[in-house]
Amino acid sequence: MTITIRDVARRAHVSVATVSRALSSPDLVRPDTRSRVLAAATELGYQPNRAARGLITGKTGNIGIVVPDLDNPFFTGILKAVQTRAAQADYAVFVADSDEDPVAEAKLVRAMAKQVDGLLLCSPGVTDPQIVLAADTAPLVLLNHRLAGVPSTVMDGADGLRQVVAHLVALGHSRIAYLTGPRTAWANSERRRGLAAAVADHRVDLVELGPFAPRYEGGLQAADLALAADVTAIMAYNDVMALGVLARLRDRGVSVPDDVSVTGFDDLTYASLTAPALTTVAMPLATAGRTAVNMLLDWLDTTGEPAPHITLPTQIIVRGTTAPPPGGA
């Protein structure tokens, strides 16, 4: 039923070897032979079996990406760019959603490892030893996580948060809450690093709350705690959490930004749709996805080179949820 290289060979009156060459290394066959083969192939609607090819070349033409939550637009923003770039390079992409579960993650990585040429790991929660283990299984590129020896593409969250603090201080805030994300998340440590630096520079009181789940519900929970901490500004770990904060504040009759300022992180499309619109930090998701794929593809035919690292800049986007504190600046 399914048509193979032999069918093409027969139709073009050549050997299977010639068909193979005509398709993969066109310059190894005489032009007219090649065109005869190509013609036969299209007439028959021939599609090479990638699995069979992979068996011998050791290349599958697939890459995999594991993300912690496909419901979070942050990760799908990356995924979209990854898919697009991969398709251009004629790679297919496997997705796996670990549901924020490190154990599931490790399992998924192992399962995928055999059927891909390389893996993109976009999992805040994964630990360094796990990564080292995974890197043994398949070529790996880390997204938003940095580790010596493993190539990585990261977005500069530390600087993003530094910009946020500077913005808030400029508005006159002096007591600010930071809603911490998952403690094990590399991105979270990064942001706290930026935060510590910014706080030292500006002499503001920082109240660190959490950790909270980096989701809507986490924000709901965090809002009450932040309010009790008597701050005039709340910096959430990410936009989704900030939306939860906003919703909870609205329910409690607290006005944003008049009573309290709120900031997010990620600049998700939907975050700008709140009223007032959310002040946040734009993350170059598409660039990151594209860059990570490029890096992985390069990494595949590289040996002995040191692992590349790239840091993409982030940018605060000031909108309506930040204003001077109630008492005036």
Place this chain on the structure above:
Amino acid sequence: MTITIRDVARRAHVSVATVSRALSSPDLVRPDTRSRVLAAATELGYQPNRAARGLITGKTGNIGIVVPDLDNPFFTGILKAVQTRAAQADYAVFVADSDEDPVAEAKLVRAMAKQVDGLLLCSPGVTDPQIVLAADTAPLVLLNHRLAGVPSTVMDGADGLRQVVAHLVALGHSRIAYLTGPRTAWANSERRRGLAAAVADHRVDLVELGPFAPRYEGGLQAADLALAADVTAIMAYNDVMALGVLARLRDRGVSVPDDVSVTGFDDLTYASLTAPALTTVAMPLATAGRTAVNMLLDWLDTTGEPAPHITLPTQIIVRGTTAPPPGGA
């Protein structure tokens, strides 16, 4: 480097055939032989090569899903459930984003077809002839699109829109706009069908506008047209579009729901975060994704049976963007 079935065989002092059997049909080997093999396999960290297995069994253990836009939470909601259910059944999933381009879609389907056991098509824009063509390439299940002869899982959009009209009529609206989505989308025709029925039942004036892009920008554009049409209620094709409508109305100083009511479709998480929260129709995304995978898996080892179709119920979610029209009910 990579360890094969032979290594396991050697270590367990059996033939490769026995190893193969111990792994795939455990009851065909004596218990103690089996445990010896299993032990050897785990000691060596053996992972069968799925491609090689697939070459002979004709099964890849992969399924593919094509969606028009990974940035739209509607599709990723489905994708998440698909991924989860597939993983449970020990299938890996390929994603492809067609970017709403029918040509790209066809290409993606063809490219994936060879390396999957079956395909989920979740593409509003694909035409029936294209589907028939695709169904020839690989076992197919349609998501939110119905076509005789091809299994499908759909969500009852017609009934959803009927519920919306009934809700609006009950509030006292008599002149309502519907913002049409892509003309070729099956879901759109379905909704228009429900709409026509509801309109006939309730004797309301229906103004059909569009088609618009089913995105935020489409809503921005549609809002002005709807306002000019002098309606008291606007039903958007989906939530994302409704968010665009809301934003544009806010910018123009039109109050929702006092001046005009707005409804969405899909019940995306982020849609409930507008102020006021969006009245919309809940779609059983997770159920649909899960069901579609189950259907595909069943369909794979089925022959001659008629193609199953399932329709999942939808439910209007009344929130804050709908109210009686300005003049009173």
Place this chain on the structure above:
DNA sequence: CTGAAAGCGCTAACAG
């Protein structure tokens, strides 16, 4: 430049 032949890692008859 082209063909014949030897596998890639695995499973499926077919014998024992």
Place this chain on the structure above:
DNA sequence: CTGTTAGCGCTTTCAG
């Protein structure tokens, strides 16, 4: 119950 053997569809030496 287990081993031997023959491929799945393809690429890649190695000879012509």
